[in-house]
Amino acid sequence: MSESSSLPPSLATAGSVPPDPDRPTPLQRGGATTGAAPATRSRNPLAGGAGRMVGLVIALVVLCAVGALTGGERFASLDNAMTILRQAAIYGVLAVGMTFVITGGGIDLSVGSVLGLASIWASTVATQTMAESSGWFVMVFTALAVGAVCGLVNGVLIAYGRVVAFIATLAMLVGARGLAEIIANRQTQIVEVDGFLDVFRSSILGISVSIWIFAAVAVAGWFLLNRTTFGRRTLAVGGNPEAARLAGIRVKRHTMYLYVLAGVTAGIAAVLMLARTTSGSSTHGSLYELDAIAAVVVGGTLLAGGRGTIVGTVLGVLIFTTLTNVFVINNLSTSAQSVAKGLIIVVAVLLQQQFAARARRT
Amino acid sequence: MVDDDGRGAEAPGRTAPPTTGEPVLLRMRDIAKHFAGVKALDGVDLEVRAGEVHCLLGQNGAGKSTLIKVLAGAHRPTRGTVEWQGQEVTLASPVAALATGVATMYQELDVVDGLTVAENIWLGHELARGGITRRRELHARTRDILRRLGHGDIPPGREVGHLSAAGKQVVSMGRALSHEAKLIVMDEPSAVLDSEEVANLFRVVRELTAAGVAVVYISHRLEEIRQIGDRITVLKDGRTVATGLPVATTPTSELIRLMTGRAVEQVFPPRRSVAPDVAPLLEVEGLGLRGVFSDVSFSVRPGEVVGLAGLVGSGRSEILETVYGARRATAGRVRVGGKELRPGSVPAAVASGIGLAPEERKSQGLLLDEPIYRNVTLSTFGRFATGPVLDERAERRTAREQIDALELRPADPDRVTRTLSGGNQQKIMLARWLVHGCEVLLLDEPTRGVDVGARAEIYALVDALAARGAAVVVVSSEIDEVLGLADRVLVVAEGRVLHSGPADQIDEHRVLDLVMEGSAA
Numbered sequence: 001m002s003e004s005s006s007l008p009p010s011l012a013t014a015g016s017v018p019p020d021p022d023r024p025t026p027l028q029r030g031g032a033t034t035g036a037a038p039a040t041r042s043r044n045p046l047a048g049g050a051g052r053m054v055g056l057v058i059a060l061v062v063l064c065a066v067g068a069l070t071g072g073e074r075f076a077s078l079d080n081a082m083t084i085l086r087q088a089a090i091y092g093v094l095a096v097g098m099t100f101v102i103t104g105g106g107i108d109l110s111v112g113s114v115l116g117l118a119s120i121w122a123s124t125v126a127t128q129t130m131a132e133s134s135g136w137f138v139m140v141f142t143a144l145a146v147g148a149v150c151g152l153v154n155g156v157l158i159a160y161g162r163v164v165a166f167i168a169t170l171a172m173l174v175g176a177r178g179l180a181e182i183i184a185n186r187q188t189q190i191v192e193v194d195g196f197l198d199v200f201r202s203s204i205l206g207i208s209v210s211i212w213i214f215a216a217v218a219v220a221g222w223f224l225l226n227r228t229t230f231g232r233r234t235l236a237v238g239g240n241p242e243a244a245r246l247a248g249i250r251v252k253r254h255t256m257y258l259y260v261l262a263g264v265t266a267g268i269a270a271v272l273m274l275a276r277t278t279s280g281s282s283t284h285g286s287l288y289e290l291d292a293i294a295a296v297v298v299g300g301t302l303l304a305g306g307r308g309t310i311v312g313t314v315l316g317v318l319i320f321t322t323l324t325n326v327f328v329i330n331n332l333s334t335s336a337q338s339v340a341k342g343l344i345i346v347v348a349v350l351l352q353q354q355f356a357a358r359a360r361r362t
Numbered sequence: 363m364v365d366d367d368g369r370g371a372e373a374p375g376r377t378a379p380p381t382t383g384e385p386v387l388l389r390m391r392d393i394a395k396h397f398a399g400v401k402a403l404d405g406v407d408l409e410v411r412a413g414e415v416h417c418l419l420g421q422n423g424a425g426k427s428t429l430i431k432v433l434a435g436a437h438r439p440t441r442g443t444v445e446w447q448g449q450e451v452t453l454a455s456p457v458a459a460l461a462t463g464v465a466t467m468y469q470e471l472d473v474v475d476g477l478t479v480a481e482n483i484w485l486g487h488e489l490a491r492g493g494i495t496r497r498r499e500l501h502a503r504t505r506d507i508l509r510r511l512g513h514g515d516i517p518p519g520r521e522v523g524h525l526s527a528a529g530k531q532v533v534s535m536g537r538a539l540s541h542e543a544k545l546i547v548m549d550e551p552s553a554v555l556d557s558e559e560v561a562n563l564f565r566v567v568r569e570l571t572a573a574g575v576a577v578v579y580i581s582h583r584l585e586e587i588r589q590i591g592d593r594i595t596v597l598k599d600g601r602t603v604a605t606g607l608p609v610a611t612t613p614t615s616e617l618i619r620l621m622t623g624r625a626v627e628q629v630f631p632p633r634r635s636v637a638p639d640v641a642p643l644l645e646v647e648g649l650g651l652r653g654v655f656s657d658v659s660f661s662v663r664p665g666e667v668v669g670l671a672g673l674v675g676s677g678r679s680e681i682l683e684t685v686y687g688a689r690r691a692t693a694g695r696v697r698v699g700g701k702e703l704r705p706g707s708v709p710a711a712v713a714s715g716i717g718l719a720p721e722e723r724k725s726q727g728l729l730l731d732e733p734i735y736r737n738v739t740l741s742t743f744g745r746f747a748t749g750p751v752l753d754e755r756a757e758r759r760t761a762r763e764q765i766d767a768l769e770l771r772p773a774d775p776d777r778v779t780r781t782l783s784g785g786n787q788q789k790i791m792l793a794r795w796l797v798h799g800c801e802v803l804l805l806d807e808p809t810r811g812v813d814v815g816a817r818a819e820i821y822a823l824v825d826a827l828a829a830r831g832a833a834v835v836v837v838s839s840e841i842d843e844v845l846g847l848a849d850r851v852l853v854v855a856e857g858r859v860l861h862s863g864p865a866d867q868i869d870e871h872r873v874l875d876l877v878m879e880g881s882a883a
Contacts, residue, residue: 228750232736232743239729246688246720246727247740247794248712306731 097265103308151263239306785816
């Protein structure tokens with residue numbers, strides 16, 4: 001962007017580009033208010049739904065209260081909290097990746113299948129043999145690479161092949177699952193690399209590693225979406241792809257990156273799955289994409305793109321896993337659970353539309 | 363879209379123009395339609411008699427499209443009354459308008475490509491008994507309609523997607539007939555037709571009017587209006603400036619004067635003088651885009667404003683977008699500061715210092731739900747980052763400087779862009795390229811949807827930019843705007859440059875003459 005230096009000097013000053021953004025400017029008289037503005041007004045994309053976040057937290061608290069009332073000690077214990085979080089971890093990691101894709105105006109139906117394929121590839125005899133000799137990270141690397149490659153295929157098809165995201169990732173959903181079955185010969189592959197299990201089934205400060213990884217992914221995702229150029233591009237590409245293109249953003253390339261990112265999160269989720277079940281299976285992650293999408297939408301990310309919230313996604317994941325937990329503790333059927341989930345999705349989306357309509361009116 | 367199509371059809375002089383005697387079918391009084399403060403219509407009167415062809419004339423932005431949508435029930439007027447056969451009515455919805463007897467043929471034909479001709483014609487009021495379509499009767503009645511339209515050759519079962527533009531238009535007209543409309547609005551129906559098809563269209567229009575149907579006919583081609591029209595209503599700036607003018611006796615010069623006569627005084631900055639010996643900053647050479655425009659060449663020196671005048675569809679916007687790399691040129695080249703640009707690459711154009719303020723600000727330019735500052739820095743936010751990490755405080759600071767410099771209101775970098783007026787949204791676009799430090803600015807319809815006060819500000823800004831050494835290209839359908847702003851003017855019609863010369867040596871009438879009649883030459 002050195003072009004600005006080739007300007008006629010007068011134009012450059014007129015443009016008032018600070019070559020150094022930190023340079024104090026004579027226009028700082030408004031500086032105090034400028035600085036204060038974001039804090040007092042709910043204008044950043046996260047706080048834009050500050051009301052929503054409160055709503056989600058309230059929903060979670062109510063759910064916990066119901067759990068405590070009906071389940072007593074069995075629900076309201078540290079052990080159970082950890083169980084909920086461990087279960088949330090796998091969905092949560094997927095949902096963070098999904099948040100980026102959806103915010104960027106797309107959808108990825110393949111993450112569950114990609115998770116399954118990555119879990120298989122990372123636990124084949126070949127991979128495990130190599131991991132035995134070279135170290136557990138070979139399995140992790142394999143899972144992430146499989147995820148990334150699947151995401152790349154999705155991304156290239158969607159961004160450059162102009163295949164509708166829904167169709168491209170639907171094809172990947174079917175194809176990846178099939179490939180996993182072929183590789184595994186429909187057998188469950190037991191993880192025997194002790195190093196891998198030691199690392200990913202251990203706890204740090206009494207909290208299991210999978211929860212730490214979920215937390216790390218969530219924090220990294222939040223930072224990436226809200227504080228980086230990558231996040232800004234995601235919002236622009238999802239909010240108005242044509243405007244983004246005409247502003248000079250490489251929309252296709254960025255779209256591709258978003259699917260690679262989702263693939264990588266599917267790889268991370270595969271690692272967590274391998275650790276939790278101590279096995280790789282072509283059935284791992286089946287239908288997880290739907291739970292991930294549900295969590296993202298309930299969290300307040302616009303399905304149409306242009307607005308995304310990682311905090312909302314995390315809350316959405318926690319609401320769904322807590323719900324499942326409350327049902328299990330009360331020995332209620334999974335069918336009833338599904339009905340409840342469906343209701344939550346509908347109510348959340350109805351609320352979202354109301355918020356959106358109100359925002360447009362003001 | 364202007365060409366000689368209409369000339370192919372011989373106009374048999376109408377025997378008895380039903381300007382008097384025939385009952386008044388539709389009377390609109392003082393119709394106004396405001397969109398978020400923008401007055402698209404502000405006092406339109408229109409009177410249409412049964413059996414006449416009533417032509418609606420006006421420049422782009424005069425309010426014709428909005429008026430059509432009011433007639434079609436797609437827009438509810440903010441003010442004013444509509445009388446239908448002497449009774450006041452409310453055209454509350456498209457269905458209500460059709461039920462009343464008003465059918466509309468939009469310029470972008472609203473047919474469903476995947477359905478058959480018959481299904482399209484009866485769309486929304488299918489012939490059915492108990493929910494089961496009556497295919498045989500449907501096809502029989504469709505054939506009747508098609509025969510009336512002089513197109514018995516189109517099979518009712520044909521998929522509309524396979525028809526030509528003219529065929530689709532017949533289907534659209536068939537739909538109007540199927541509703542037994544008493545008034546048919548035709549928005550530039552000849553734009554997609556060749557001369558033979560125009561002759562057929564006119565024959566059908568004459569048959570319809572002979573049967574007592576009224577037609578509101580919109581066209582930019584005065585030639586056609588002379589052939590088919592009975593009376594003319596002229597719109598200007600959302601108002602009726604003349605109504606019920608007889609086609610036969612109103613001279614063309616009078617019509618053009620009415621269309622251009624300014625209701626509001628526009629303040630253009632005084633012309634600057636551009637040093638003639640300065641090397642051009644932007645050079646466009648033999649640029650072409652297959653099927654859209656060809657052989658466009660011009661150059662812009664620092665400090666110069668070049669205007670492209672022409673009607674919608676003339677290729678103006680496409681020329682700008684191709685220079686900018688948003689469309690990949692099929693011929694020619696673009697140079698900035700002597701360096702050739704990679705064709706079809708917006709990032710390359712932006713990197714070399716070109717900025718585009720697109721025609722459709724909202725859909726092509728802005729992230730409406732994002733705050734002002736993010737739109738201001740949309741092309742430059744990478745500069746406000748250390749590595750990948752953004753410094754939003756610096757972004758806000760820069761946006762605030764631009765807000766102050768351009769007097770953007772509200773002066774709050776965090777305000778959501780959607781809530782801003784058109785003029786202020788346009789200032790965001792300018793601010794974006796100012797922050798970038800663009801030397802070449804391409805402005806497509808810079809004052810569309812911008813109110814009069816803000817227009818003067820935009821004009822002053824464009825002038826100030828040029829004065830500081832920017833090379834500016836302005837496209838506008840408002841000819842006076844092009845002439846007022848530009849140092850040099852290119853007149854474009856149908857993808858060709860018809861005229862190029864200093865802006866002070868051509869006037870609005872001459873430009874209109876060129877684009878409306880001269881392009882056939």
